[in-house]
Amino acid sequence: MQKTVAVLGGGVGGLTACYHLSKSPQVSQVVLLEGSGRVGGWLSSTRRADGAVFERGPRGVRHVAELGLEGELLPVSYRSVAAKNRFLYVGGRLHRMPTGLGGVIRTIPPFSRPLVLSALKDLVTPRGAAEDETVHAFVTRRLGAELADLAVDCLCRGVFAGDCRVLSVRSCFPPLFSLERERGSIFLGMLLGARSGAEAPPSALVRRSQEERWAQWSLRRGMQTLPEALEDRLRSSGRVHVHKHAAVTRLETQGSGWEIKLQDGSVKADHVVSALPAQALASVLPPAAQSLSEQLREISMVTVAVVNLEYEGSVLPVPGFGHLIPSSEDRGVLGVVYDSVAFPEHNRPGDPSTRLTVMMGGAWFQEAYGNVGDVTEKFFLGQATRAVRSHLGVSAQPIWSSVAILKDCIPQYHVGHWKRLENIRHYIGHHNLPLTLAGASYGGVSVNDVIFSGRKAAESLVGEV
Ligand SMILES: Cc1cc2nc3c(=O)[nH]c(=O)nc-3n(C[C@H](O)[C@H](O)[C@H](O)COP(=O)(O)OP(=O)(O)OC[C@H]3O[C@@H](n4cnc5c(N)ncnc54)[C@H](O)[C@@H]3O)c2cc1C
Numbered sequence: 001m002q003k004t005v006a007v008l009g010g011g012v013g014g015l016t017a018c019y020h021l022s023k024s025p026q027v028s029q030v031v032l033l034e035g036s037g038r039v040g041g042w043l044s045s046t047r048r049a050d051g052a053v054f055e056r057g058p059r060g061v062r063h064v065a066e067l068g069l070e071g072e073l074l075p076v077s078y079r080s081v082a083a084k085n086r087f088l089y090v091g092g093r094l095h096r097m098p099t100g101l102g103g104v105i106r107t108i109p110p111f112s113r114p115l116v117l118s119a120l121k122d123l124v125t126p127r128g129a130a131e132d133e134t135v136h137a138f139v140t141r142r143l144g145a146e147l148a149d150l151a152v153d154c155l156c157r158g159v160f161a162g163d164c165r166v167l168s169v170r171s172c173f174p175p176l177f178s179l180e181r182e183r184g185s186i187f188l189g190m191l192l193g194a195r196s197g198a199e200a201p202p203s204a205l206v207r208r209s210q211e212e213r214w215a216q217w218s219l220r221r222g223m224q225t226l227p228e229a230l231e232d233r234l235r236s237s238g239r240v241h242v243h244k245h246a247a248v249t250r251l252e253t254q255g256s257g258w259e260i261k262l263q264d265g266s267v268k269a270d271h272v273v274s275a276l277p278a279q280a281l282a283s284v285l286p287p288a289a290q291s292l293s294e295q296l297r298e299i300s301m302v303t304v305a306v307v308n309l310e311y312e313g314s315v316l317p318v319p320g321f322g323h324l325i326p327s328s329e330d331r332g333v334l335g336v337v338y339d340s341v342a343f344p345e346h347n348r349p350g351d352p353s354t355r356l357t358v359m360m361g362g363a364w365f366q367e368a369y370g371n372v373g374d375v376t377e378k379f380f381l382g383q384a385t386r387a388v389r390s391h392l393g394v395s396a397q398p399i400w401s402s403v404a405i406l407k408d409c410i411p412q413y414h415v416g417h418w419k420r421l422e423n424i425r426h427y428i429g430h431h432n433l434p435l436t437l438a439g440a441s442y443g444g445v446s447v448n449d450v451i452f453s454g455r456k457a458a459e460s461l462v463g464e465v
């Protein structure tokens with residue numbers, strides 16, 4: 001029997017799920033319900049009339065896939081300064097992250113000893129026995145406290161806007177966790193290579209990205225082009241109904257399916273794919289599913305203030321991807337991205353200018369800035385320009401700026417996240433709920449992970465298409 005499937009949430013996870021569902025003959029129609037007036041979720045680009053592009057959310061994606069947007073791709077090679085130069089701001093100055101053999105055998109500040117000693121510690125440290133632990137505890141145990149306090153503290157701020165002292169190594173960095181489990185050591189595991197099964201042959205585009213050593217990519221008119229292209233494709237398939245301004249307020253079971261209540265009307269479906277943040281799904285589930293809602297609510301989110309700045313001329317003291325600031329140096333300011341270095345194609349044409357993005361808050365938002373509702377955009381603009389002045393020595397005022405406070409934008413996988421996911425899946429299976437989960441709340445926050453989750457959600461329903 002053909003099914004009607006409702007997909008909740010029009011972020012990149014929901015859009016990908018719709019795309020794969022729409023190709024299956026087992027599905028009669030797909031209904032996408034998006035609460036806001038646009039699709040794309042956190043993929044949001046400001047396109048200025050003069051041609052400059054600024055990103056509020058993701059600006060670079062790692063692995064490439066055939067998206068039909070080949071002509072729009074802006075790849076960044078591992079050989080470029082944007083990939084090679086990443087900095088840490090420690091002790092009031094910028095330090096380039098060590099790379100290559102020289103960077104491993106010599107002592108390079110801010111570290112007080114060569115990184116090779118951390119590798120030796122890893123080789124002689126026995127396997128841990130815990131089912132999960134914090135990223136900080138894992139790295140301290142295997143590589144030493146200094147790497148945990150500086151490099152890994154920064155890494156977790158620069159990916160999760162989160163605190164490595166509460167984030168789970170098993171869920172945030174699964175390859176590190178498995179290397180220790182399977183090989184007893186991170187470095188030995190990397191030398192021996194991952195144990196992998198047979199993989200599908202790479203497409204022409206993937207081969208090109210491997211040959212040219214792409215570290216990441218963006219799109220000529222910004223990352224928002226991706227959801228726009230997906231929306232066009234869904235509409236032209238004729239099998240997906242895209243509803244915007246359709247916030248889901250309640251899910252009620254009806255027979256073997258669902259009645260989905262909206263502010264204005266309702267929709268019936270045989271199956272629901274939720275690509276909502278876990279806490280948003282928790283608040284619309286029926287009271288009978290209270291224990292499922294409780295598990296979902298435990299997957300918390302953090303808020304990030306994002307300030308895009310443009311300065312006249314070339315003002316950076318060093319070229320690179322950007323710099324991160326450890327929580328011991330500054331609780332609130334997480335990092336600064338040097339956007340005009342990685343993607344000069346997004347600069348305004350003609351006179352040179354420098355585009356930067358300052359990110360603030362995350363797990364430290366409340367502690368550093370107070371309640372989200374009480375802080376103004378003007379305040380964050382002041383904080384951002386002050387950080388640029390003291391970290392990069394740029395004393396000029398920006399010629400253009402834009403501030404966005406992204407409330408609850410990155411999920412936090414705290415220790416025990418894997419067990420929570422197991423409980424959630426068990427609840428859904430045991431109660432035979434016609435519900436499948438996708439999106440950043442569960443198995444990875446990167447755009448790649450979320451696209452994968454949307455595809456897997458569709459395939460779990462209709463098989464590979
Ligand atoms: C500042 C920032 C920088 C980032 N940088 C990168 C990067 O460089 N590289 C990278 O790979 N990833 C990056 N990410 C992560 C990535 O962008 C996100 O994890 C991903 O976009 C999440 O997609 P999603 O579909 O799961 O969720 P979302 O984008 O959150 O989409 C969920 C959708 O559900 C809708 N919704 C919510 N409630 C309801 C409701 N009740 N009814 C109907 N609809 C509802 C929302 O309006 C939204 O459109 C970044 C994220 C942020 C915030």
Ligand SMILES: C=Cc1c2[nH]c(c1C)Cc1[nH]c(c(CCC(=O)O)c1C)Cc1[nH]c(c(C)c1CCC(=O)O)Cc1[nH]c(c(C)c1C=C)C2
Nearest residue numbers: 086087157158159160161322323324334335336337359446
């Ligand atoms: C300062 C805060 C943030 C910066 N980017 C993000 C935050 C919160 C969000 C983010 N960045 C990346 C991802 C995807 C992760 C993935 O697995 O691909 C997300 C959600 C990419 C990324 N950014 C940095 C790293 C090491 C990665 C992982 C992939 C890669 O190696 O490219 C570091 C980094 N992020 C920011 C800066 C200023 C910075 C380093 C200088 C901004």
